[in-house]
Amino acid sequence: LEMRTALHEAIEREQFVLQYQPIVELADQRVTGVEALVRWQHPSRGLLSPFFFVEAAEESGAIVGIGSWVIREALRQFARWRVGNPQTTLRYVSVNVSARQFRTVDFVDQIRRALDESGARPQWLLLEITESLVLRDAEKVLADLKALRAMGVRIAIDDFGTGYSSLSYLRQMPVDVLKLDKSFIDDILTSRQQHALVDAIVTLSHNLDLAVVAEGIEEVGQRAALDAMGCRYGQGYHFAKPLWPADIPALAVAPS
Ligand code: G
Ligand code: G
Ligand code: MN
Ligand code: NA
Numbered sequence: 001l002e003m004r005t006a007l008h009e010a011i012e013r014e015q016f017v018l019q020y021q022p023i024v025e026l027a028d029q030r031v032t033g034v035e036a037l038v039r040w041q042h043p044s045r046g047l048l049s050p051f052f053f054v055e056a057a058e059e060s061g062a063i064v065g066i067g068s069w070v071i072r073e074a075l076r077q078f079a080r081w082r083v084g085n086p087q088t089t090l091r092y093v094s095v096n097v098s099a100r101q102f103r104t105v106d107f108v109d110q111i112r113r114a115l116d117e118s119g120a121r122p123q124w125l126l127l128e129i130t131e132s133l134v135l136r137d138a139e140k141v142l143a144d145l146k147a148l149r150a151m152g153v154r155i156a157i158d159d160f161g162t163g164y165s166s167l168s169y170l171r172q173m174p175v176d177v178l179k180l181d182k183s184f185i186d187d188i189l190t191s192r193q194q195h196a197l198v199d200a201i202v203t204l205s206h207n208l209d210l211a212v213v214a215e216g217i218e219e220v221g222q223r224a225a226l227d228a229m230g231c232r233y234g235q236g237y238h239f240a241k242p243l244w245p246a247d248i249p250a251l252a253v254a255p256s
Contacts, residue, residue: 182216
C-alpha cells in the first residue's frame, strides 16, 4: 500500500524520466530507432530501474498512469527529434506497454490522443507487447491491435521466445516486429544448436513478413553472426546502453 501511494505521488511530482536505447541496422550500425525505457528519479534513492517498481505498479494499477505518461513523453520527444530534421536516421520510437495498460478500455483512444497532441505520425510509434498478452484475452486484444494498425501504428512482440507462442500462431496476429530475447542471443557463438535455432527463427520470420530485432547483443561476434544470418536489426550494450535524450540526436546521423 505504501508503494502504491509512493507511485501515485511520483506521477504527480513528475519524478519519472525516460532514457532511450538505440536500435541499429546490423549492416552499417545506423541508428534506425530508439526504445524508451522509464526510470524513477527518486528523491532519496536516486535513479531507479523499472525492476524496482514496474511489478508493483502493475499490481496497484499505477502502471496505467505511468504508461500513459511514458507514451505522451516519448512521442513529444520523438517529434522534436524528427520535425525539421530531415537528415536524422531515426524512423521510430519503441514503447513498452504492460498487459494491464493495454487492457484499459480506452487504450486505443489514448494512443490516438497522444499522437494528435504531439504531432507525431502513427508510423513513428512501435508498441512493444508481450506474448502472454496476445495469448490471453485474445478477442479484445485482437480488435485493439487491428485498430492500432489501421491507424498506422506498428506492433512488436517483446522478449520473443520466452513465452509459449509459436511463429505460426503469431502470424495470424496483427504484428510487425519480433524482438528476439537476449537469452536466445547469448549462446549463438558457443552453441551450434543455439545458432541454428536463431538462424531458423530469423528465416521463418522473414518468410512471414515479420522484421526481427535481436536483443542483448554484447559482442562484435554476435553482431557479425546475426548479420550473416540476414537479421537486419539489433540492440544491446555492444552498440549503446540506454542514454539520456540529449545524447540521441548526435548518434542518429548517417555514417559518412
Ligand atoms: O530499462 P531496463 O533496461 O532496466 O528495463 C527493465 C524492464 O522494464 C524491461 O523488462 C523493460 O521492458 C521494462 N520497462 C522499461 N520501460 C518500461 C515502460 O515504460 N513500461 C513498461 N511497462 N515496462 C518498461
Ligand atoms: O524487456 P525489454 O527487452 O524491454 O528489456 C530491456 C532491458 O534490457 C533494459 O533493462 C535494458 O537496459 C536491457 N538491455 C539492453 N541491452 C542489453 C544488453 O546488451 N545486455 C544486458 N544485460 N541488458 C541489456
Ligand atoms: Mn522492450
Ligand atoms: Na526483451
